[in-house]
Amino acid sequence: MRRITLGISTALGAAALATGALALAPTASAVDPTTATITADCGSFGSGxxxxxxxxxxxSATITLSxxxxxxPLDVPAGAVQSTLTLSKNGSGTTTFTGSSNPAIPTGSDVSTGPLTGTVAAGDVLEATSLKLVVFGFITVDCTATSAQSPGPFTF
Known part of the structure; x- marks a missing residue:
């Protein structure tokens, strides 16, 4: 009887250890590529x-954009830009990533925003098509991608 109890205790201990290791293991999901570039036209606000x-x-996925x-045109404090990045999704639809987590941006500096958050599924292929920035709640900048993402779309 003692051997059976010892065997059951050892098996339960091994199962608990394996469960704990799985809970602490990092997720296996990844995005490729992690960095991409596009060219965009932002109307009277410029292009580049x-x-x-x-x-x-x-x-969960995030995209940071600069x-x-x-x-x-003037000092923009952190969190003052509401951003919506629209991406084509799997070639047949769209999805958006949103946020207002911009860093402080000094006058004359490049605009940077993010992380913008969105939801993805395994196998999603996303490519940036447009960006809408609303600064201070009333200055709206609409940008449209004029080139494909390089080196290619994000694959999740």
Missing amino acids: SATLVATQDGT SSAVKA
């Missing part, structure tokens, strides 16, 4: 290149 950096954690296409 934009760099997008993507990360993924399960079904661009020389738009320069800050």
Whole structure:
């Protein structure tokens, strides 16, 4: 009887250890590429290149964007830009990443925003198509991608 109890205790201990290791293991999801560039036209606010950096954690993803296409006309405090990045999704639809987590942007500096958050599924292929920035709640900048993402779309 003692051997059976010892065997059951050892098996339960091994199962608990394995479960704990799985709970602490990092997620296996990843995005490729992690960095891409596009060229964008922002109308009277300018045009130029934009760099997008993507990360993924399960079904949550973030994209941070910085661009020389738009320069800050005055000092913009952190959190003063509401951003909506629209991306084509799997070639047949769209999805948006949103946020208002911009860093402080000094006058004349490149605009930077993010992380913008969105939801993804395994196998999603996303490519930036447009960006809407609303600064101080009333200055709206609409940008449209004029080139494909390089080196290619984000694959989650």
